[in-house]
Amino acid sequence: MPVLLSITRIPESRLSEAVRENSEFGTVFSDHMLVADYEDGKWGESQIVPYGPMPLPPSISALHYGQSLFEGFKAHRTIDERVALFRPRDNHARLNRSAARLAMPEVPASLFLDGVAELIQLDREWVPHREGGALYVRPLYFAMDEALFVKPAHHYRLVVITCPVGPYFGQPIRLLADERYVRAFPGGTGDIKPAGNYAAALLAGRLAQERGFHNVLWLDAIEHRFVEECGVMNILFVIDRVAITPPLTGTILPGVTRDSVLMLLNDLGIDVKERLITIDEVFQAHAAGELKEAFGVGTAATVAPIECIRYRDREIQLPVGRPGSIGSKVRALLQAIQTGREVDKHGWLMSL
Numbered sequence: 102m103p104v105l106l107s108i109t110r111i112p113e114s115r116l117s118e119a120v121r122e123n124s125e126f127g128t129v130f131s132d133h134m135l136v137a138d139y140e141d142g143k144w145g146e147s148q149i150v151p152y153g154p155m156p157l158p159p160s161i162s163a164l165h166y167g168q169s170l171f172e173g174f175k176a177h178r179t180i181d182e183r184v185a186l187f188r189p190r191d192n193h194a195r196l197n198r199s200a201a202r203l204a205m206p207e208v209p210a211s212l213f214l215d216g217v218a219e220l221i222q223l224d225r226e227w228v229p230h231r232e233g234g235a236l237y238v239r240p241l242y243f244a245m246d247e248a249l250f251v252k253p254a255h256h257y258r259l260v261v262i263t264c265p266v267g268p269y270f271g272q273p274i275r276l277l278a279d280e281r282y283v284r285a286f287p288g289g290t291g292d293i294k295p296a297g298n299y300a301a302a303l304l305a306g307r308l309a310q311e312r313g314f315h316n317v318l319w320l321d322a323i324e325h326r327f328v329e330e331c332g333v334m335n336i337l338f339v340i341d342r343v344a345i346t347p348p349l350t351g352t353i354l355p356g357v358t359r360d361s362v363l364m365l366l367n368d369l370g371i372d373v374k375e376r377l378i379t380i381d382e383v384f385q386a387h388a389a390g391e392l393k394e395a396f397g398v399g400t401a402a403t404v405a406p407i408e409c410i411r412y413r414d415r416e417i418q419l420p421v422g423r424p425g426s427i428g429s430k431v432r433a434l435l436q437a438i439q440t441g442r443e444v445d446k447h448g449w450l451m452s453l
């Protein structure tokens with residue numbers, strides 16, 4: 102089905118070099134946004150319009166009951182002067198898995214991918230040139246019914262905004278495993294991206310920051326001992342030359358970066374195991390000198406080294422920034438593929 106798309110351009114771009122290269126993550130938005138509405142059982146024409154406020158009635162159900170979800174991925178400049186999206190089809194597929202779980206209609210691939218491609222083409226000048234820079238793409242999809250019924254809505258809106266970003270985390274991260282809070286539980290929504298997951302994690306994150314940590318090391322909701330994720334990233338440990346990451350059993354977000362990193366580790370000839378790992382095993386491996394490194398993986402930071410983990414009254418420090426570490430190798434390879442410096446043999450880039 103061809104997607105109808107209308108474009109209303111901004112009269113004068115807000116872009117400057119300083120804005121493009123130096124903005125703090127997620128604070129400055131590109132000139133245009135994509136908007137499409139679903140009503141009466143079908144998607145209407147999608148529109149590209151100037152970025153700006155959208156009037157919304159206070160009664161819309163997304164605001165009351167959280168029938169709202171989002172995605173995140175990036176467009177990079179390549180060395181041969183293309184702009185390429187990284188695995189947007191995977192984010193589209195995950196968006197539709199989130200939508201299905203929240204009883205929302207599917208977003209057609211053509212609407213999503215053609216709309217995003219058109220939007221980024223139009224705001225192409227916003228893609229940063231600096232090393233590690235990218236244009237972050239943020240699709241947002243929410244219920245628009247003006248009614249206080251607790252039931253799936255009839256009217257929905259998809260919006261896609263973009264913003265120039267640099268490398269998200271510069272420094273290595275410090276994590277606190279706090280057993281009082283859980284991020285996800287069996288049968289819940291931990292493996293998708295509804296807005297509510299993030300609201301529910303804010304307090305634990307703030308408490309960790311007040312104690313000098315960057316974020317939370319999330320443990321499972323039943324036994325509070327299986328490691329699941331760190332902050333808003335998936336996690337890997339390198340124990341005795343094997344890269345270990347928890348399996349996708351329904352309480353972990355299937356990160357696109359996680360999937361990419363696992364394939365690249367394989368390409369690099371590093372053994373990878375997706376298996377359960379307890380916080381005690383992490384501490385024991387550290388005590389035995391077998392825990393060589395740990396890192397978080399996600400779109401924003403790509404690969405972020407973990408410097409410290411605290412659990413109850415124990416704390417371990419991990420070596421970071423060692424040249425030749427597995428984390429730094431896989432990060433460099435991923436970034437080289439994203440920027441066209443390395444062959445994209447898995448077919449991950451969608452060039453515009």
Ligand SMILES: Cc1ncc(COP(=O)(O)O)c(C=O)c1O
Pocket residue numbers: 173330332333334335354355356357358359398399400401
């Ligand atoms: C909870 C959570 N885990 C992991 C990730 C990493 O996923 P991705 O690599 O697709 O960005 C994210 C970011 O989307 C996240 O919010």
